[in-house]
Amino acid sequence: MFETKLTRLLKIRYPIFQAPMAGGPTTPELVAAVSNAGGLGNLGAGYLTPEQLRSTIHMIRQLTDQPFGVNLFVPEQPIESEEAIDQMTAYLNQYRIELGIATNPLLPKFSESFEEQVQVLLEEKISVFSFTFGIPPHDVIQAMKERGTVIIGTATTVEEAKCLEVAGVDAVVAQGSEAGGHRGTFLKNNSDAQIGTIALVPQIVDHVSIPVIASGGIMDGRGLVASLTLGAAAIQMGTAFLACPESGAHATYKQKILSANEDATEITRVYSGKAARGIRTKFINDMHHYSGTIPAYPIQNAMTRDIRQAAAKSNNPEYLSLWAGQGLRLANDGSAAAIVKQTIDQAYVLVKAMEKTLQEEG
Ligand SMILES: Cc1cc2nc3c(=O)[nH]c(=O)nc-3n(C[C@H](O)[C@H](O)[C@H](O)COP(=O)(O)O)c2cc1C
Incomplete structure (x- = not known):
């Protein structure tokens, strides 16, 4: 019943994608469990070294x-003043002291080499390549196509979706503002693009001819039926899978996902320098009072890494980045396979009930 253009293209049973979630949640076990259950598991590999990337693909x-x-992650070349970096380093020292780690650390490597990561993906001939934060160079898209890889970009506005289509992607994720994690926004004039999923999806559907994947705040079969009704060919759910046993999210993070409400999140740049939606923490609240410039992504991301790692070790959620979408109350700790199954079963019941109502009325 839920076969779409995308399920046929990808040779999967259900139009359900588990969102790629870089930074640990998308373990090989989670990705494989979702794919084995008939959806599409996705590895968030933005922060992996080329070696880690290859071995993780082998594990999956x-x-x-x-x-x-x-x-x-499509790379960015940030320019930041030394003054902004020095001021941030000095400010962050208070947390380092509290967490018992070294102050004034040397600036770590900002990000992994995109070119080397791509090389691994080309050698491994992966089925699906998705990306966010921009559009990869033409030769990357071309090389993926030559290997038969399906290419999926991320858009937060109609304009971005149109640019992705022109660049040659096979499908586009329409990421609404409810979404957990980083905003995929990449056109500079759209820097504040915060369009809700229900408004964004049909507008993108109307302006591109490639399949659209709805993402942001979708947690169950109701979200699936709504998305298909809006013209989407699949859904991509992140927060819904964060607390399941296969997810690699930290235990304290999982507890927060299971206990937080729909109004617990906000979009913030304080952890990474790029807008992202997460559960409010002491760190976010403190940083509202920071008077300096927050260094651009991925500099700020690298600068807060030691603090986040120390917070994880001491089970302190207040300094962790607790990325999550607005569908929080609908999260549960069922297995990944159970989440896929519940979503499909609920959608099926809803569609049948709608058919019945229409027949009775007609
Ligand atoms: C913890 C977390 C990490 C994420 N990391 C990525 C990522 O690496 N790449 C990406 O394209 N999207 C990433 N996203 C965004 C998801 O692809 C998706 O847009 C979002 O999860 C949808 O909203 P939902 O969380 O309400 O389901 C992340 C989301 C979360 C919650």
């Missing part, structure tokens, strides 16, 4: 023979 392949996707 040991757990599933079904298609899965790998997601990267």
